[in-house]
Amino acid sequence: MLRGRHKFLPSDDVLLLLSTLLTAIICRGSSDDGLVMAALAKATNPLGWTGPDFCKWDGVACDTPNKVSSINLASKSLSGKLPPELNQLSSLKTLSLQRNKFSGPLPALSNMASLQEVNLEDNGFTSIPPGFLSGLTSLQFFSINNNSNLPPWTMPSTIKDSPSLATFYASKANMVGEIPDIFRSLPNFANLKLSYNNLTGWMPWSFAKSGIQSLMLNNQMLGLSGPIDILGEMHSLREVWIQSNQFSGSISDLSACTELSDLQLRDNRLTGVIPDSLTKLPKLTNVALQGNVFQGPVPSFPPGIQVNLGKENHFCNPGPGPCSPQVTVLLEIAASMYYPIVLAEAWEGNDACQEWQFVTCEKGSVVVINFSKQNFMGGISRSYASLPSLRSLYLNDNKLVGVIPKSLTSLKQLQILDISNNNISGKVPSFQSTVILKTDGNPFIGKVVPVTYPGGRRPPGVELEETESSLAKWVKVVVILICLVIIAGLAWLIYRWFYKKQKHRWFKKISEEHSTISMEQTTDYGKSTNVSSFNQSPMKSSEISDYNIYDGGNVIIPIEALRKATNNFSKNSILGKGGFGIVYKGELPDGTKIAVKRMESSMISDKGLSEFKAEIEVLTSVRHRNLVSLHGFCNNGSEKLLVYEYMPQGSLCQHLFEWKEMGTPPLTWNQRVNIALDVARGVEYLHSMANQSFIHRDLKPSNILIGDDMRAKVCDFGLVKQAPDTNQSFETRLAGTFGYLAPEYAATGKVTVKVDVYAFGVVLMEIITGRKSLDSSLPDDSSHLVKWFRPFLQGKDKIKEAVDPVLRSDLNEETFESLWKVAELAGHCTREANQRPDMSHVVTVLSSLVEQWKPAADEDSFRVDIGMRLSQVLQKWKLNEDSSSTIATDYIKQKQPPQ
Numbered sequence: 001m002l003r004g005r006h007k008f009l010p011s012d013d014v015l016l017l018l019s020t021l022l023t024a025i026i027c028r029g030s031s032d033d034g035l036v037m038a039a040l041a042k043a044t045n046p047l048g049w050t051g052p053d054f055c056k057w058d059g060v061a062c063d064t065p066n067k068v069s070s071i072n073l074a075s076k077s078l079s080g081k082l083p084p085e086l087n088q089l090s091s092l093k094t095l096s097l098q099r100n101k102f103s104g105p106l107p108a109l110s111n112m113a114s115l116q117e118v119n120l121e122d123n124g125f126t127s128i129p130p131g132f133l134s135g136l137t138s139l140q141f142f143s144i145n146n147n148s149n150l151p152p153w154t155m156p157s158t159i160k161d162s163p164s165l166a167t168f169y170a171s172k173a174n175m176v177g178e179i180p181d182i183f184r185s186l187p188n189f190a191n192l193k194l195s196y197n198n199l200t201g202w203m204p205w206s207f208a209k210s211g212i213q214s215l216m217l218n219n220q221m222l223g224l225s226g227p228i229d230i231l232g233e234m235h236s237l238r239e240v241w242i243q244s245n246q247f248s249g250s251i252s253d254l255s256a257c258t259e260l261s262d263l264q265l266r267d268n269r270l271t272g273v274i275p276d277s278l279t280k281l282p283k284l285t286n287v288a289l290q291g292n293v294f295q296g297p298v299p300s301f302p303p304g305i306q307v308n309l310g311k312e313n314h315f316c317n318p319g320p321g322p323c324s325p326q327v328t329v330l331l332e333i334a335a336s337m338y339y340p341i342v343l344a345e346a347w348e349g350n351d352a353c354q355e356w357q358f359v360t361c362e363k364g365s366v367v368v369i370n371f372s373k374q375n376f377m378g379g380i381s382r383s384y385a386s387l388p389s390l391r392s393l394y395l396n397d398n399k400l401v402g403v404i405p406k407s408l409t410s411l412k413q414l415q416i417l418d419i420s421n422n423n424i425s426g427k428v429p430s431f432q433s434t435v436i437l438k439t440d441g442n443p444f445i446g447k448v449v450p451v452t453y454p455g456g457r458r459p460p461g462v463e464l465e466e467t468e469s470s471l472a473k474w475v476k477v478v479v480i481l482i483c484l485v486i487i488a489g490l491a492w493l494i495y496r497w498f499y500k501k502q503k504h505r506w507f508k509k510i511s512e513e514h515s516t517i518s519m520e521q522t523t524d525y526g527k528s529t530n531v532s533s534f535n536q537s538p539m540k541s542s543e544i545s546d547y548n549i550y551d552g553g554n555v556i557i558p559i560e561a562l563r564k565a566t567n568n569f570s571k572n573s574i575l576g577k578g579g580f581g582i583v584y585k586g587e588l589p590d591g592t593k594i595a596v597k598r599m600e601s602s603m604i605s606d607k608g609l610s611e612f613k614a615e616i617e618v619l620t621s622v623r624h625r626n627l628v629s630l631h632g633f634c635n636n637g638s639e640k641l642l643v644y645e646y647m648p649q650g651s652l653c654q655h656l657f658e659w660k661e662m663g664t665p666p667l668t669w670n671q672r673v674n675i676a677l678d679v680a681r682g683v684e685y686l687h688s689m690a691n692q693s694f695i696h697r698d699l700k701p702s703n704i705l706i707g708d709d710m711r712a713k714v715c716d717f718g719l720v721k722q723a724p725d726t727n728q729s730f731e732t733r734l735a736g737t738f739g740y741l742a743p744e745y746a747a748t749g750k751v752t753v754k755v756d757v758y759a760f761g762v763v764l765m766e767i768i769t770g771r772k773s774l775d776s777s778l779p780d781d782s783s784h785l786v787k788w789f790r791p792f793l794q795g796k797d798k799i800k801e802a803v804d805p806v807l808r809s810d811l812n813e814e815t816f817e818s819l820w821k822v823a824e825l826a827g828h829c830t831r832e833a834n835q836r837p838d839m840s841h842v843v844t845v846l847s848s849l850v851e852q853w854k855p856a857a858d859e860d861s862f863r864v865d866i867g868m869r870l871s872q873v874l875q876k877w878k879l880n881e882d883s884s885s886t887i888a889t890d891y892i893k894q895k896q897p898p899q
C-alpha cells in the first residue's frame with residue numbers, strides 16, 4: 001500500500017518517508033509499529049516528526065521500547081487522512097485525535113486489544129471502515145462528538161464486546177436508527193451522550209438496572225419515542241437530558257433514582273400527573289418540564305430547585321393544589337390507559353363539564369363517556385365507579401385488555417356499557433338487568449386467561465384478572481404434591497419389603513454360624529414370621545420376642561434387653577471408653593457374652609449419628625474372622641447402642657502398654673506376630689472387598705481386640721470409608737488419630753488404602769517396641785514413634801536397642817530374625833505412600849513368620865454373599881456419605897491425646 005502511494009509524493013516527502021522507514025527497519029528490526037508510525041508521520045507531516053526513535057516524537061509515548069502506547073495529537077490543527085494501518089499498533093492504549101480537521105475514513109479501530117481510550121471529537125471524518133469498534137476488548141472511553149460529516153450510521157452493537165466501556169459519546173455524529181439493546185453486557189457503563197442526531201425508536205430495555213449516570217439523548221431530529229418508565233429503574237442516574245424528542249406517557253415513580261440532580265424532559269409529548277416522588281428526590285437541582293402535556297395538580301417542588309413548568313402543560317390549576325374530585329377521577333381513568341395524548345390535549349382546566357371532549361355532563365356531573373374508536377391501550381379503570389351519574393360508557397373499538405371491574409355494577413344509573421371490539425377477558429360481573437352490555441368482538445370474554453399489558457406494564461387502577469387461574473395452579477401444585485407423597489410412600493413400602501427379605505437371609509446366617517442372638521421377624525404390617533426357621537439358635541422361644549425386631553436390614557435389640565444384660569449399665573460392667581461413648585460388658589439370657597457400645601447423649605449429633613450408622617452399615621456387610629462382628633443395635637430415641645461379640649481379652653492397647661495394671665503377662669513375640677497377622681488379614685479383607693474396598697482410617701491398638709485364644713480382631717468401623725478403587729485417592733475431611741495418620745493424608749486429606757498400611761506400620765512398631773505412637777511424657781525429639789524408630793532400622797544390631805524390654809528375655813536367634821523382618825516391614829509400611837506395600841504383601845510376609853496358620857473354611861462362602869449385599873449397602877451409604885464425612889475434624893479433636 002505504501003509503495004503504491006509514494007510514487008505520487010513530492011520528493012521531500014519520499015525522502016522523509018524512506019528515511020523513517022529505513023530507521024524503523026534498521027534500528028528496530030521487525031517492529032511493525034515503526035512502519036505504522038512512519039505512515040502516521042507522513043499523514044501528520046506538519047508536526048515535523050523526524051528522528052530514528054518514534055517513541056521520542058512529540059505526543060508519542062511507549063510503555064515498552066518500540067511499542068507505541070499512546071498517541072496524543074489533540075488540537076494540532078492537523079488535517080488530511082489517517083493511515084488505515086493505525087490498528088496495527090498492538091500496544092496502543094490511548095488515541096487522542098480530538099480538535100483537528102482530519103477527514104477521510106475513521107481509523108480502522110478493530111481488534112486492538114490494548115486500546116482503552118479513543119477521542120475523535122471535533123473532526124470531519126467522512127467514512128466509517130468496516131468492523132469499526134469491534135473487538136476492542138479493553139475499551140473504556142470513546143468519543144466521536146461533533147463529526148457531522150460522517151455518513152448516517154448506527155451505534156454498533158459490537159461495542160458490547162468491550163466489557164470495560166464506561167463512556168460513549170457521539171453527539172452531532174449523524175447517527176440514525178435505534179439505540180442497540182446491549183447495556184446488560186456493559187457492567188461499567190456510566191455515560192451515554194448521543195444528542196443532536198437522528199435516532200429513533202424506544203429507549204432500550206437494557207437501560208434498566210444499568211449503571212448509567214449520565215444519559216443525554218436530547219434533540220433528535222425525528223425524535224426518540226415510547227414511554228420513559230425505564231428511568232425509574234436506572235438507579236444510578238445523575239443527569240438525564242432527553243428533551244426535544246417524542247417521548248410519551250407519564251413520568252413513572254422515580255423514587256429509586258436518589259442520585260438524580262438534573263432532569264431535562266422538556267419538549268416531548270409527556271402526559272399524566274407528575275408523581276410526588278419526583279418532587280421529593282433528595283439531590284434534585286434542575287427540572288425542565290415545559291413543552292409537554294402534563295396534567296393534574298401543579299407539582300410543588302421544594303425551594304432551591306430550578307423548575308421550568310412552562311405554559312403548555314395542562315395542569316388543572318394555575319398553581320399548586322388538588323384538582324376537583326371529578327377531574328381527579330377522570331385522570332385516574334386516563335391513567336388506566338397510560339394517559340393517552342389525545343385526552344391530555346383535550347382535557348384542560350379543572351372542570352370536566354367545561355367542554356371536555358369525550359365526556360358529556362348533566363348538572364355538573366359526567367353522564368356519558370365516549371372513548372370509542374380511539375385506539376386506546378390499557379384496561380378498564382375501577383374509577384369509572386366513582387362517577388355516580390354515569391349512564392353510558394362507550395369503550396368500544398379500542399385495544400383495551402384485562403377484565404371488567406366488579407365495582408362497575410355499583411353504578412346505579414348505568415344503562416349502556418359498550419366494550420365491543422377490544423380484548424377484554426374474564427368473567428363478566430352481574431350487572432342490573434337494565435344495563436345494556438355489548439361485549440362482542442372480545443375473543444376471551446367470559447374466559448379466565450392471563451392478561452398481557454403492553455410493554456408488560458399493568459396500568460394503575462385496573463382490576464387484577466380473576467384469580468381462578470392461579471387457584472387452578474394451586475390445585476395443580478397440591479395434586480402434584482399428593483402424588484409425590486403417594487409415590488414416596490410406595491417407594492418406602494417396597495424398600496421395607498426388600499430389606500426384610502435381605503435381612504431374613506442374613507440373619508439366618510448369623511444365627512447359624514455364630515449362635516448368637518436369635519431374631520424373629522415382626523413387621524409393621526402385622527405379619528410375623530415364626531422363629532422356628534431359626535431353630536438352630538440356642539435361644540429359647542420364650543426369650544425370642546425380646547430380641548427380634550428387624551428394621552432396614554439390621555438387627556434391633558430392645559433397650560430393656562441390653563439394660564438387663566449390662567446390669568443396667570453398671571460401672572462394674574464398663575470395658576472401656578471410646579471416642580463416642582462407653583463400652584459395657586454384658587451377657588444375654590442364653591449366656592452369650594456381648595460388648596455394648598453406648599453412645600453418650602452428648603455425642604448424639606449429626607456426626608455421631610452418621611458414625612453410628614456407618615458402623616452398622618459396614619459391620620452388617622463385612623464379616624471376617626479378624627473383624628469384630630456386630631450382633632445388632634438399638635436405636636431407641638436418645639439411646640444409641642451397638643452390640644458386638646465380646647472379646648474377653650480386651651484391646652491390644654491394654655496388652656502392650658497396660659499389662660502390668662491389668663495383671664496379665666506381657667505378650668510373647670509369637671503372640672505378637674500372630675496378632676499382627678490377624679490384623680493384617682482383617683485389613684487386607686477390608687481393602688480387597690469385592691470390587692470396592694473399604695478403608696478403616698482409624699487403625700490403632702485400642703481398635704484391635706483380643707480373644708481368649710490370644711488372636712486379634714479389628715473393631716471400630718465408625719470411620720471406615722469406601723474407596724472407589726484401590727489405587728485411587730479421594731479427598732475427605734481428616735479423621736483418625738494422631739500418631740497413626742499417614743503424612744500425605746494429614747497434609748491433603750486424600751485418603752487411600754495406603755493410609756491403613758501406614759497406621760499398620762505404626763502398630764507394628766508399637767508391637768516391637770512396646771512404646772506408644774505418641775508419648776508426650778518423652779522429650780519432643782523422641783515422642784513421635786515413627787521418627788524415633790527409623791534410625792534403629794539401620795542394622796540388626798541397632799534394632800536391639802529399640803525392642804520392648806519385656807521381650808529381650810524371649811529373644812533367641814530365630815525370634816530375633818523374625819523381629820528384624822517385622823521391623824523392616826514396619827519401616828516399609830511407613831514410607832512414602834507409593835512405596836508402601838499392599839496389605840496382601842504384608843500378610844504374605846507375616847504369614848511366612850507364623851508356621852501354624854490355618855485358613856478359615858468359612859471365609860470364602862461369606863465373601864460371595866457379602867459381595868452381593870455390599871452393593872446394596874453402598875447404594876444406601878452413598879446417600880449418607882456427605883453427612884458421614886463431616887465427622888471429621890471434630891472427631892480428630894476428641895481422639896487427640898491429652899496435652
Ligand SMILES: Nc1ncnc2c1ncn2[C@@H]1O[C@H](COP(=O)(O)OP(=O)(O)O)[C@@H](O)[C@H]1O
Binds near residue numbers: 576653
Ligand atoms: N467387643 C469388645 N469386647 C471387649 N472389649 C471391647 C469391645 N469393644 C470395645 N472394647 C473396649 O472398649 C474400648 C473402647 O472401644 P471403642 O469404642 O471401640 O474405642 P474407640 O472409639 O476409642 O476406638 C476398647 O479399647 C476396648 O478396651
Ligand SMILES: *[C@@H]1O[C@H](CO)[C@@H](O)[C@H](O)[C@H]1NC(C)=O
Binds near residue numbers: 100101121122123146
Ligand atoms: C465541531 O468541530 C469543528 C471542527 O471539525 C469545530 O470547528 C467546531 O467548533 C466544533 N463544534 C463544537 C460545537 O465543538
Ligand SMILES: *[C@@H]1O[C@H](CO)[C@@H](O)[C@H](O)[C@H]1NC(C)=O
Binds near residue numbers: 177200221222
Ligand atoms: C432521519 O432519519 C429518518 C429515517 O430514520 C429519515 O427518513 C430522515 O430523513 C432523517 N432526517 C434527517 C434530517 O436526516
Ligand SMILES: *[C@@H]1O[C@H](CO)[C@@H](O)[C@H](O)[C@H]1NC(C)=O
Binds near residue numbers: 371394
Ligand atoms: C362516540 O364517538 C364516536 C367517535 O368519536 C362516534 O362515532 C359515536 O357516534 C359516538 N357515540 C355516541 C353514542 O355518541
Ligand SMILES: *[C@@H]1O[C@H](CO)[C@@H](O)[C@H](O)[C@H]1NC(C)=O
Binds near residue numbers: 423
Ligand atoms: C388478547 O388477550 C389475550 C389474553 O391477554 C392474549 O393472549 C391475546 O394475544 C390478545 N389478542 C390480541 C389480538 O391482542
